[in-house]
Amino acid sequence: MAVFLVVLGLIFVLCFCSALLRWNEVRYRKKGLPPGTMGWPVFGETTEFLKQGPNFMKNQRARYGSVFKSHILGCPTIVSMDPELNRYILMNEAKGLVPGYPQSMLDILGKCNIAAVHGSTHKYMRGALLALISPAMIREQLLPKIDEFMRTHLTDWNNKVINIQEKTKEMALLSSLKQIAGIESGSMSQEFKPEFFKLVLGTLSLPIDLPGTNYRRGFQARKNIVSMLRQLIEERRASQEAHPDMLASLMRSEENRYKLTDEEIIDQIITILYSGYETVSTTSMMAVKYLHDHPKVLHELRKEHLAIRERKKAEDPIGLNDLKSMWFTRAVIFETSRLATIVNGVLRKTTKDMELNGFVVPKGWKIYIYTREVNYDPFLYPDPLTFNPWRWLQDKRLESQNYFFIFGGGTRQCPGKELGIAEISTFLHYFVTRYRWEEVGGDKLMKFPRVEAPNGLHIRVSSY
Numbered sequence: 001m002a003v004f005l006v007v008l009g010l011i012f013v014l015c016f017c018s019a020l021l022r023w024n025e026v027r028y029r030k031k032g033l034p035p036g037t038m039g040w041p042v043f044g045e046t047t048e049f050l051k052q053g054p055n056f057m058k059n060q061r062a063r064y065g066s067v068f069k070s071h072i073l074g075c076p077t078i079v080s081m082d083p084e085l086n087r088y089i090l091m092n093e094a095k096g097l098v099p100g101y102p103q104s105m106l107d108i109l110g111k112c113n114i115a116a117v118h119g120s121t122h123k124y125m126r127g128a129l130l131a132l133i134s135p136a137m138i139r140e141q142l143l144p145k146i147d148e149f150m151r152t153h154l155t156d157w158n159n160k161v162i163n164i165q166e167k168t169k170e171m172a173l174l175s176s177l178k179q180i181a182g183i184e185s186g187s188m189s190q191e192f193k194p195e196f197f198k199l200v201l202g203t204l205s206l207p208i209d210l211p212g213t214n215y216r217r218g219f220q221a222r223k224n225i226v227s228m229l230r231q232l233i234e235e236r237r238a239s240q241e242a243h244p245d246m247l248a249s250l251m252r253s254e255e256n257r258y259k260l261t262d263e264e265i266i267d268q269i270i271t272i273l274y275s276g277y278e279t280v281s282t283t284s285m286m287a288v289k290y291l292h293d294h295p296k297v298l299h300e301l302r303k304e305h306l307a308i309r310e311r312k313k314a315e316d317p318i319g320l321n322d323l324k325s326m327w328f329t330r331a332v333i334f335e336t337s338r339l340a341t342i343v344n345g346v347l348r349k350t351t352k353d354m355e356l357n358g359f360v361v362p363k364g365w366k367i368y369i370y371t372r373e374v375n376y377d378p379f380l381y382p383d384p385l386t387f388n389p390w391r392w393l394q395d396k397r398l399e400s401q402n403y404f405f406i407f408g409g410g411t412r413q414c415p416g417k418e419l420g421i422a423e424i425s426t427f428l429h430y431f432v433t434r435y436r437w438e439e440v441g442g443d444k445l446m447k448f449p450r451v452e453a454p455n456g457l458h459i460r461v462s463s464y
């Protein structure tokens, strides 16, 4: 009898689940939508997406083609793996294809954050940012600071076991703080660091405003960061002292084409810190990983950097010309970003019903421009799973081809590309000319949804 009841219960649960799935599919069966499945009500296919990652995407593409519908991360979403369509979407923000980042991210990064603004406000904020990180600014102000920072950051690693993930994360944040406001690795940065880490976690959480949630902590961290930055701005105004940094340029609104309010200045600083943080740190960590695993590449890279050192005295900093001569380093950075796929894709949302590739996309739906697959396209990158930086030197057009999405594309293409490359290159310069290293072993690396080493990536370092 008991067995019979259990079997009956199971049959009931199965019928109920399949009816629920069916109901959810029917709900989204609108004319003109691309094919695909929507999963469970509310949760959609988020669990499958996060668990199976790239395989989920591959399987759905095999079943439905390179444009399909799904329901992930709380929203009905169109996933596009079609390179042509992706380019079109990135180039046509003005037609109603605006950034579609999660609400938690927008709330915590601020309403003047670049991802939260569109149209002429976006143009203005982007212009103000580009003026801060122009090639002239990199040459005169930023590179000297980056160089000084990396020299100190990479001191005393000899004979130590280093968690390179932690060190590169610290590096990305502290190097930016130095460029932004000349903040040295001292008391203010120590106060800033835990708040910033909470802010980052908050942007990736569900927007549930309850005590103890990452969202609430991230929002509180934003408030603390805003108050630290506001105090800094007030101190600068009171002292009238000249500072050669980004904050000073942002505050010099009289002679600046872009006049920003204090609120905009603060959100612009948070944008710079946030956008360059995970991208620069993870690319640096993965470059260390790939160099460790590919001694021939490390040899070539070291040759490039030792040649630069030979031309200089020990105390001479890296200059723009040195940076320009780092051909192989640039190739290592691109190859690392491609193979590790540091950025899986970018998010957009529709502001009205629109037609894309013959399908109708309803207003308010997200579009996940999934660029990961392009990185492993054997026609663009022969033998795509091999770490081969030479491919970028053999075919110089790779960097400018239409499907190079490592730094995004269109009107929101990464404005920090050259700054990020300068930071990673300078880090690699001091790392490979000062040290050799081996992995301690046993650390796990996750590639999806973000590239990270859940328990750190530990290396044993000795002097070179």
Ligand code: HEM
Residues within 6 Å of the ligand: 099, 114, 115, 126, 129, 133, 271, 272, 275, 276, 277, 279, 280, 283, 337, 342, 343, 346, 347, 405, 406, 407, 408, 409, 411, 412, 413, 414, 415, 416, 417, 419, 420, 421
């Ligand atoms: C290896 C390093 C980097 C990678 C791989 C990278 C990648 C990207 C990508 C893929 C986008 C496009 C996002 C979208 O279309 O929605 C983007 C945008 C952006 N990046 Fe970077 N980035 C890097 C470094 C930096 C740095 C150092 C900064 C600091 C200034 C920065 C600032 C930005 C900003 C502000 C945007 C938004 C631009 C806009 O909306 O107009 N990035 N980045």
